[in-house]
Amino acid sequence: MYTASDLRKGLKIVINNEPYIIIDFQFSKPGKGQALYKCKLKNMITGVIIDKTYRSIDTFQPADLEERKMQFLYKQDDQYCFMDMETYEQVFLTEEQVGDAKNFLIDNLEVEVLFFEGRPIGIELPNFVDIKVVKSEPWVKGDSVSSNTKPVVLETGYVIRVPTFIEEGEKIRVDTRTGEYVTRIKE
Secondary structure (H helix, E strand, O other): OEEHHHOOOOOEEEEOOEEEEEEEEEEEOOOOOOOEEEEEEEEOOOOOEEEEEEEOOOEEEEOOEEEEEEEEEEEEOOEEEEEEOOOOOEEEEEHHHHHHHHHHOOOOOEEEEEEEOOEEEEEEOOOEEEEEEEEEOOOOOOOOOOOOEEEEEEOOOOEEEEEOOOOOOOEEEEEOOOOEEEEEEOO
16 A cells, blocks of 8 residues: 555556556645645556645555566557467457557567556557668758758658668667667668
């Protein structure tokens, strides 16, 4: 059981039988009265963000979350299929549950699937993914005024800006947290 003084950014708690993560937190102590804890919370199932203020006497239930290493197999319609690496059990997540991670999901990628009370609710990608460039326009000096980058399309359909020497068919490393190019991969 958590108390209000345990609240901090990144803490996962249960409110109304649903898991929430604290995405912003502020403590205030007015001159008179009790301390207030202002939190911005994100529902880990629906993605809805709420603002709540708690007093120092409030208590919270920790979210019973489990992470399992799983492998991405395929996408069918708006469902993403993942397989447990130990039991070979398959679970499906919706496009909403996968979120922006869909931009970096390539076949056989190992991810952490987050479960709440036995239900899959989301995924966590590795920090870096090696992914193939499928479309790259040739770059001509003078095409850009300020930067030496160009847009390319990755095998997932995601478009990012890369240095001008990157060509179609090459593999690049992308930071999944920012969605930015890191380096070219030599094969």
